[in-house]
Amino acid sequence: MNLDDLNRRMQGAISVLKGELAGLRTGRASSSMLDPITVNAYGTNMPLSQLATVSVPEPRMINVQVWDRGTAQAVEKAIRESSLGLNPIVEGQVFRIPIPELNADRRKEFVKVAHKYAEAARISVRHVRRDGIDSLKKSEADGLSEDESRKLADKIQKLTDETIAEIDAVLAAKEAEILHV
Structure with a gap:
C-alpha cells in the first residue's frame, strides 16, 4: 500500500483539471x-x-x-x-x-463547462480512492491487521477529502475569473 502513489495520481487529476480550465475563455x-x-x-x-x-x-x-x-x-x-x-x-x-466580449449567457455556459471539468476530476480522484481501498482489502487478506487497515483507509479518505477540497478551490477561482466583468 503506497500512499505517495495515490497522492501522485490524485494530484495528476488536479493538474489535468487546471489544464482544461486554462483553455476556457475568460474574456x-x-x-x-x-x-x-x-x-x-x-x-x-x-x-x-x-x-x-x-x-x-x-x-x-x-x-x-x-x-x-x-x-x-x-x-x-x-x-x-x-x-x-x-x-x-x-x-x-x-x-x-x-476575442469578443463575453455576454452573461456565454459566461454562464463557460461556468457549466468548468463544473463538468471539475466533476470529472472528482470522479477521477474517487477512482484512485477506490483503487487504494481495493488494494487494502487484498493486503488484509494477505495478513495485514484490521487496525492497520482501518488506519490506512482513514488516511486514504483524508487524502481524498483534501484533494476534492483543492479541486473545489480551483473551480471557485476559475468561476470567479469567468464571471468577472
Whole structure:
C-alpha cells in the first residue's frame, strides 16, 4: 500500500483539471485557449500547437502563424468549428483571432463547462480512492491487521477529502475569473 502513489495520481487529476480550465475563455486572450483544438492534418488529428505558433500580441487578440501553408485551411476550419466561438481573420498563413466580449449567457455556459471539468476530476480522484481501498482489502487478506487497515483507509479518505477540497478551490477561482466583468 503506497500512499505517495495515490497522492501522485490524485494530484495528476488536479493538474489535468487546471489544464482544461486554462483553455476556457475568460474574456482575455490566452495562448492556452487554443490548446484543446485539434486539427485534421496529414491524415491524423494533431494539436494546433504542433502545426502553428500561437502568440498573444494584445489583451484581446490571438495570432496563429501556420508553419505549412497546406494546413492553413484545416487550421482555420478547426478554429471556427471549436466550441470556443472564435472567428479568425485569415491573412495568408497568419490568423488574427479577435476575442469578443463575453455576454452573461456565454459566461454562464463557460461556468457549466468548468463544473463538468471539475466533476470529472472528482470522479477521477474517487477512482484512485477506490483503487487504494481495493488494494487494502487484498493486503488484509494477505495478513495485514484490521487496525492497520482501518488506519490506512482513514488516511486514504483524508487524502481524498483534501484533494476534492483543492479541486473545489480551483473551480471557485476559475468561476470567479469567468464571471468577472
